[in-house]
Amino acid sequence: MWYHDHRIDHTAENTYKGLEGFLNLFNQFDTGDESTGFHLPSFPQFDINIILNDKLIDPGTGKVCFDTFGFDGLVGDVQLANGKVQPFLNVNQRRYRFRVLDGGPSRFYELFLTNPANLNQQIPFWVIANDGNLLVHPVQVTSFRIGVAERYDVIIDFKQIAQTFGATTLNFENRLEQVNGRAPTGKILPAGQGTTCVQFKLGAVVADGSVDPATNPTFYQLPALPTPRITRSFRFERDNGQWAINQQFADCGVIRFTVEQNTAENWHIVNNSGGWQHPIHIHLEEFRILNRNGAPPPAVEVSRKDVIRLQFNEDDLITMRFRDFRGDYPTHCHNTIHEDHAMLLLWQVQPGVIDNNQNP
Amino acid sequence: MATMTRRKWMAAAGVTSVAVGFGGGLLADDAKVADSVPDRHFQDIPPRELIRMGHLPNVELITHTGKKVHFYDDLVKDKMVVINFMYTHCEKVCPPIMMNLARVQKMLNGRVGKDIFFYSITLKPEEDSPEVLKKYAREIGVGKGWYLLTGKTDQIEFLRKKLGFTYADPAEDADKSNHIGMLRLGNEPFMRWSACQGQARTEWIATMISNEADLPYGRPVRPTPVKVFGPGAAAATLGGGAK
Numbered sequence: 001m002w003y004h005d006h007r008i009d010h011t012a013e014n015t016y017k018g019l020e021g022f023l024n025l026f027n028q029f030d031t032g033d034e035s036t037g038f039h040l041p042s043f044p045q046f047d048i049n050i051i052l053n054d055k056l057i058d059p060g061t062g063k064v065c066f067d068t069f070g071f072d073g074l075v076g077d078v079q080l081a082n083g084k085v086q087p088f089l090n091v092n093q094r095r096y097r098f099r100v101l102d103g104g105p106s107r108f109y110e111l112f113l114t115n116p117a118n119l120n121q122q123i124p125f126w127v128i129a130n131d132g133n134l135l136v137h138p139v140q141v142t143s144f145r146i147g148v149a150e151r152y153d154v155i156i157d158f159k160q161i162a163q164t165f166g167a168t169t170l171n172f173e174n175r176l177e178q179v180n181g182r183a184p185t186g187k188i189l190p191a192g193q194g195t196t197c198v199q200f201k202l203g204a205v206v207a208d209g210s211v212d213p214a215t216n217p218t219f220y221q222l223p224a225l226p227t228p229r230i231t232r233s234f235r236f237e238r239d240n241g242q243w244a245i246n247q248q249f250a251d252c253g254v255i256r257f258t259v260e261q262n263t264a265e266n267w268h269i270v271n272n273s274g275g276w277q278h279p280i281h282i283h284l285e286e287f288r289i290l291n292r293n294g295a296p297p298p299a300v301e302v303s304r305k306d307v308i309r310l311q312f313n314e315d316d317l318i319t320m321r322f323r324d325f326r327g328d329y330p331t332h333c334h335n336t337i338h339e340d341h342a343m344l345l346l347w348q349v350q351p352g353v354i355d356n357n358q359n360p
Numbered sequence: 361m362a363t364m365t366r367r368k369w370m371a372a373a374g375v376t377s378v379a380v381g382f383g384g385g386l387l388a389d390d391a392k393v394a395d396s397v398p399d400r401h402f403q404d405i406p407p408r409e410l411i412r413m414g415h416l417p418n419v420e421l422i423t424h425t426g427k428k429v430h431f432y433d434d435l436v437k438d439k440m441v442v443i444n445f446m447y448t449h450c451e452k453v454c455p456p457i458m459m460n461l462a463r464v465q466k467m468l469n470g471r472v473g474k475d476i477f478f479y480s481i482t483l484k485p486e487e488d489s490p491e492v493l494k495k496y497a498r499e500i501g502v503g504k505g506w507y508l509l510t511g512k513t514d515q516i517e518f519l520r521k522k523l524g525f526t527y528a529d530p531a532e533d534a535d536k537s538n539h540i541g542m543l544r545l546g547n548e549p550f551m552r553w554s555a556c557q558g559q560a561r562t563e564w565i566a567t568m569i570s571n572e573a574d575l576p577y578g579r580p581v582r583p584t585p586v587k588v589f590g591p592g593a594a595a596a597t598l599g600g601g602a603k
Contacts, residue, residue: 009545009554009568058410062402068553069415069524071542180528240453241527241540242557249557251564253584258592275529328586341542341555348592355590 001025001132002051002101002151008252012074012105012336013066018083020103022049029219030134038219039211040128041097041155046210048089048096050172051103052146052197053080071241073106073181073337079174081198088199093159094208097128104148105336108184108277108309110176112143112191113156115167119191123161123170126213129153130303133286134220138213139299145176147279147309149334152300155213158202171196181337183277183312222288222302226264226321232257232358233268236278236310236333236343243333243343246359250342255328257360261351264321266290271310278310278338283329284349287320307334322349408551415522416548419515421481424493424508431519435507436548440476440573443544444558445525446508447484448496453541457558460565461543462501467566473505476573481519483536485510545569550576 004020005011024043026032032043041047054076058065067074079086102109113123126138131151138155146152161167175194178184211217237244248256259265267287269280286304289297293314308316332344347360405413418432429435444461446454458480465472472478482488488496493508502508510516520526525540527533541558545568556568567584575581 009556009572010552058405060403061405061410065410067414067524068411068551069522069544071524071540071555072528182528239541239559240538241525242542242559244557249560251561253564253567253586254561255586255588255592257590258588342557342560348588350592353592353594355592357590360590 002103002149004103009340009342012340013068015103015336016053016055016064016066016074016105020051022051022099022101024049024099025132034208034210038134038217039209041095041210046094046096047099049099049101050081050198051083051101052107052109052174053083053103053105054078054107055080070181070337071341073335075107075178075181079195079197086196086199088201090203091158091200092203093162093205095155095157095159095210095212097153097155097210099129099151099153100146101151102146102148102279104334106148106181106338107178108145108147108176108279109174109197110143110145110184110188111197112173112175112194113161114171114173114191114194114196115165116169116171116192117167118165121165121167123165123167125157125161126155127152127300128155128213128219130300131286131305131307133304135300135303136221137216137218140213141300143175144300145309147277147307147334148336149279149281149307150305150309155210156200157212158200159205159208162202168202170200170202172198172200181335182275186312222304225288225290225319228266228319229260229263230356230358231266231268231317232360233270234331234345234360235270235272236280237272238276243338243341245331245343245345248345250344252344252346254346255348256345257347257357258353258355259322259347259349260353260355261322261326261349264319266317266319269308269310269314269316269318271312271314274312277312278333278335278343279307280310280331281307281334282320282331284325285320285322287318290317290319292316326350408549411551411553415524415553417519417522419511419519421509421511421515421519422490424490424497424502424510426490426494429507429509435477435479436546438549440569441544441546441548442476442478442569443523443546444480444542445483445520445539446480447482447536448488448492449484450537450539452537453539453559457541457543458500460558460560460562461506463562464566464569465501465503465506467562468570471570471573472503476505476569478506479509480506481509481516483516483520483539485513485516545572547572547576552576 001023005014029037031037034042055064055078056076115121122142124140128138173194173196175189176184177187286306326349328348330344332339416432418430488510542555543558546553
């Protein structure tokens, strides 16, 4: 998990200054000790958090600056990992778990492993968790896309990569082109022409007691899909430069609808725009993506999640249960610039209340 | 990002330190490179001054009362301000937004003109002379501390861009009938600049403005009465927001 400042209207600038951090939780399966449980790489030596941020540097002062006057979103000119500019990490030849968080404020990433000595190589690694939830099985990928506030846990087997590809250095490279805060262009830049977020320098072969994802271990099973009591729809849009959801504007003095406690609901998260993308975050309960524009989600998104990347012209259907808690909660865009310009709505959970508004 | 080499970078990075959560110490930094970086002669400019330089130009404007004013010196410096762009013949978003501002002005209970100021800047200065604005101000009930502003076209365009009231798409940006309906809220001395939708509910706009004016001083937050729509209203009254 992660945590951050959530001051209304000023979340972007406060988190931008660094008011954000990780909270790693372990249990009897995901133990942080590779000799027990699911045998995931041991924390903290081989289980490392990486928060990605990009910053603007003021050319006059040479200091980090922020644009509190932009409505579109902010993309920086400098890439940071854990607050450092494009750092390197010395790794041994064995498996590591990295917990990658897009800390915003607005940039989307598509992360690849690039061997700078041979840019043609397609280097595989494993996604094992999404938004803090272990997938049923590891999913082998050569890249993954991550939006603001999403978390992807990956396992990189540096020993195998060194043996198969002869790599001594690997760049964790963002190859997704994004030139403004509205959305990525969608273009994947050629290997070596993106931005290295972290460079891994491979060292000696060492003992590795962690599970090999290639053996297809099973983590948690997903529960059966619930039967929704109601399906609601939320269109994220812009009206005269003002963010709106279902044509209504933000108002933290208004609860737009009520969910009945101990029921399940399906929500359509809709973007009619071809110019904007929004990482939509729903507070309180995690959801599962049923489909994206009618098609099943990619394997790395078959998971419990709390942020969904709402891409160009998408109608994404999610399902969620409301169980333990009642009270008032927001849904908002986690492009923190959009969030601060009030792309949000409030809803509540109460027992015994039937609210059948499908477009609240 | 491609234009900035890592070496140039270290010069910039030397003066920043952004510590993020834990794990920050686990990634090594390339400190050795920093020694060989030439001095960039960066200036030390206070952040408030940076915001003024970047966003709050001192352009000359004329109020609907016919007074010549300078945007930064006379209207914004040391004040809590609410800024929007409008024009008197706008048929789309201006009527509801200007009526909202008129209601919010009353809700703020005498504070407008005292410690809060409203500025509505015309997008069509060639149509909206001070006399036209004065007539419009009377029609919508503009009171003390709320100024409708006109000026030279190029100056107003410059100001609009500096204040961020722009669309990235040039065609969209040129269409004034589709202009941005946001209200820019600014507490200048505290460097707090935010925004809210001009078409939001007036109670919420008034709450946002008074919070931005009061919170930096540690004054109590204006309570927002919560309205619940739909069948949840009864439960909310009974159960409150119990978590």
